[in-house]
Amino acid sequence: MAQNEITLQPRTQSGKNGCRQLRAQGLIPGVVYGKGIESTSVTxxxxxxxxxxxxxxxQNTLLTIKGCGSLDGSLVIVTDLLKDPIKRNVKHVDFHKLDMADKIRVHVPVKLVGTAIGVKEGGMLDFPTHSLDIECLPGQIPxxxxxxxxxxxIGHSIHVSDLKLTQGVKVLLDGRASIVSILGKAKEDAPAAE
Incomplete structure (x- = not known):
């Protein structure tokens, strides 16, 4: 579980024009929300x-807020990054204030380890599930x-139900869903010489 600090400032400007003005100044508008707190606009x-x-x-890094009044020292996670479709720069960010005792849902990448026997035998790797939605406590995010x-x-797959996860981590996908498969035909034995 990675953890960093982030400095936030309270935001007084609101609405589309206020956000445009902040972006023109080189700042990113954002909001912090969570259970038991009032949503707070930030920059x-x-x-x-x-x-x-x-x-x-x-994006799954836990962040400790520096500054921003009553939010100082609060632990948050980024729940949404709105990016410009062309320039790819961040236009808005949503932070969720965390309670370490409450489970959250996050998106985690899948990392393949090793080289499959089936690939060495001429099969093709099919890797349709590059990331998974999981539910766990904030301190358990892999x-x-x-x-x-x-x-x-060749001809075999690894499914969600085959994953070895740490206790308390639950994948929010059907256990029959395929993570990775090896496609192709197994080599046939050469026909006996007549």
Missing amino acids: LHPKELGAALSGQSG ESIEVDITDLT
Whole structure:
């Protein structure tokens, strides 16, 4: 579980025009919300956000707020990043204030480990599920879910139900869903010489 700090400032400007003005000043508008608190409009610097989310956990990094009055010291996670479709710069960010005793839902990448036997035999790797939605406590968020494919042969798959997860981590997908498969035909024995 990765953890960083992020400096937020309270935001007085609201609405589309206020957000446009902030972006013109090189700032990102955002909001902090959560159970038991009133939603708070905030601003932050793009470099600050980039540095806070630069680790392997990316958007799943737990962030401790610096500044911003009553939110100072609160633990949050990024729940939504609105990006410009062309420039790819962040236009708005939503933070969810966490309670370490309440489970949350996050999106985690799947990481394949090893080289499958089936690929060495000429099969083709089919990897349709690159990430999974999981539910767990904030302190249990994995950086990725590793799937060992070393023993996978042609015509076989690894499904959600086959995953070995730490206790308390639940995948929010049907257990029959395929994570990775090896496609192709198994080599046939050469016909006996006549």
